[in-house]
Amino acid sequence: MTKKVLIVEDEENIGIALRYLMKGQGYDVRVARDGEEALGMVADQPPDLMLLDVMMPKRDGYDVCQTVRANPDWRAIKIIMLSAKGRDIEVEKGLALGADDYMAKPFSTRDLAAKVMSMLGDDSAESS
């Protein structure tokens, strides 16, 4: 079964790049533009992994992460936080609130793809 990846990113250009990248890896990809929309999509159909930007309008990435983790049904969702804030303290806060990993922008798409693949398992990706 195709693994589902939810991209939560308000920056359009990065959103496009991530979408192509994840699709290219064979995942089922959806994109949300802010925190509220993202939580709506999670409730609608929980993904296997979220690429979650931190700085977003309405509800920020920390808030979304904490909300997802507070729901026992969503414990299995893997979360990788993406942020322009790359200091140790923000990374620590993200991990403390339940993220599985944290990547600081700018990051290499190849590194991100490798990280997603290792989290979801090699056999999960299928060519679309």
Place this chain on the structure above:
Amino acid sequence: MATLVERWSLRLRMFLFFALIGLGAIVAIAVALVLARERIGAAAGPPLVLFGGAAAFAIVGLCLWVWMKFDEHVARPIERLAGDLRAIAHGGASGEVDEKASVYLGFLAPAARDIARALRQARSDVDQTVREATREVEQQKGRLEVVLRDLQEAVLICTLDHKILLYNRRALEILHISGDIGLGRSLFDVVTPQPFRHALDRLRVRFTEGRHVDHEEGLSTLVVCKTADGAHTLRGRVSLLLDAEGLLPDGYVATFSDATRELAEHAQRDRLLQEATGEMRRPAASLLAAAEMLEDNALDQEGRAAFERILVDEAQALSARLQRLEEQSRDLLAGAWPMSDVYSPTLFHCVLGKRRSDAADVEIVGDPVWMHGDSLTIVELVDHLIDRLKVRGQAANFTLQAVPGSQRAYLELAWKGDVIASAELDDWLANPLDDDLGDITGRDVLDRHRAELWCEALGEDGARLRMPLPFGKEVPGGRARPHQPLPERPEFYDFDLLGRMDPSAIDDTPLKALTYVVFDTETTGLEPSAGDEMISIAGIRVVNGRVLRGEVFDHLINPGRGIPPASTEVHGISEAMVRTAPPLSEVLPRFRRFVGEAVMVAHNAAFDMKFLTLKQERFGLHFDNPVLDTVLLAAHVHGVSESLTLDSLAVRYGVRLADEDRHTALGDSIATAEVFLRLIDLLEAAGIRTLRDAVLASGQIVAIRRKQAKY
């Protein structure tokens, strides 16, 4: 003649007065009887002599009796009264006039009594006024001393020839690393002279031209200089001090702080900014060119691939550069707001103090941790968060603790209850903390500290807020830089140095006015020429008749050889203690700098000087200062037959020394210094007033001892 009579006592003069009356009466009777005998005839001689003799005896007896009464009731009481009055006039206010003895003097005694009482009252009033004024001055002086001592800024007052008259603790801390700061020493022993000279030249010109009156900085100006060793940069102000009449400058005050770190950070920030703007232009230009080529031109396959490669390479280079910039700027960005090290118990007790009535709801737990931050705003933020949690009905009781992590310390506020959602926490942080602080919000406090705050679950039914803060430099059980051990009221200033004499006239300078370094050494044995070495050297400065306990030199020395157990027993210094000590090649030049131009003093100086002079050549040093020996000086005062050991002199002069300090180089130096000061007083009484006198007296004693040694 008149003056001789005036010098006689009143009683003698009275006696002579009555004796004269008696003698006159006898002479008159004798003349009368001789004349009567001539008229009556020789036969009347015997009865005339008999009656005349009886009359003369009666008159002499009467004179004697009247004199005795007069002496008892007038002359002696007058002398006693005069004595009483003199005693009252010169001997203080306690004397009384003896009225009973002066009862025959009429109103003189009561009048004298009244005068004495009036005088006593007037004196008592004056004494009281002086006492109060003195107490007030002492109090103000004490307050000023405390302020100066504890000021975080270094303060120095110097004469125009740069001799230090005053320094505070901070100045000592900043400058003692570079050299030896001390009263009467030159400022330029510890800092570079040019910036101070230039600043003073400018201020003098400003003063001479009278421009200081309207100048916005008055008689002060900025100065930036380096410590003599070049390791620290100091930034501060120099202000010219005028004499009491305000007519001429007679010194200057310098206030400064260590700006080394600050200036280095400025320089690093500038460099980063230049790199950020300058070095990013190149990859940005390449990216732009490549992107436009790809968009605008109909490129063949090979060309497209080349420009795509350029895009990837340059973007990767730019990302890597950004990452490096962020790492390099991390420490700088947090330093924008003034912060200091703060001890977690202090911080938490401030929170409790602020909460007053419901302070009992907050419990402080855990071990203390030193953190770095702006304690005022952190206290306000914690207080604000507790308020919010209470209003929300989240919890009634909280615990506060500081937890050391691997990189930073965490300030934790915990309670039994739910976790606070990140969004709600953000709302709390968006509100102003306290009206008195202006509109500073919790988020401002976090940004100021480059910190974050989050809420996480704690166990089954608890939660905690965590706020990471940098560790303070202070660590429990030790400080980054040890404070100088200073006495309660150290001798930090001496304005008498302002009127000090020309140093070239040192030989004729009164002993009290000279600067001394009283020193002592501990050694492996008593024979320097047979290979014994110094293992400890200490000294203390004596300036203007005061032992300056804040200005000491005290170092162990690695002798590069063994220490016989017998000598360890004397001074308590073992081989293990000197193993990590610096060698003489490091310590001796530093001691030479500490001594400077001072007169060197030691107890049995010949022994210590022998060690110094044996080693001085090897290190290119010369201990050519005048030397005084307290043994020789004491011998001049007490004679060579007395016991002149340091212990016996200390006992004789009431100098007390703790047992643990005895036979340490520093302890013995201090004891010798105290003994030396008392010796100066005794020498002065014996007519030894100047250094020349003291050196001569010492020479005489040496000659006497040499002669004694022959027998």
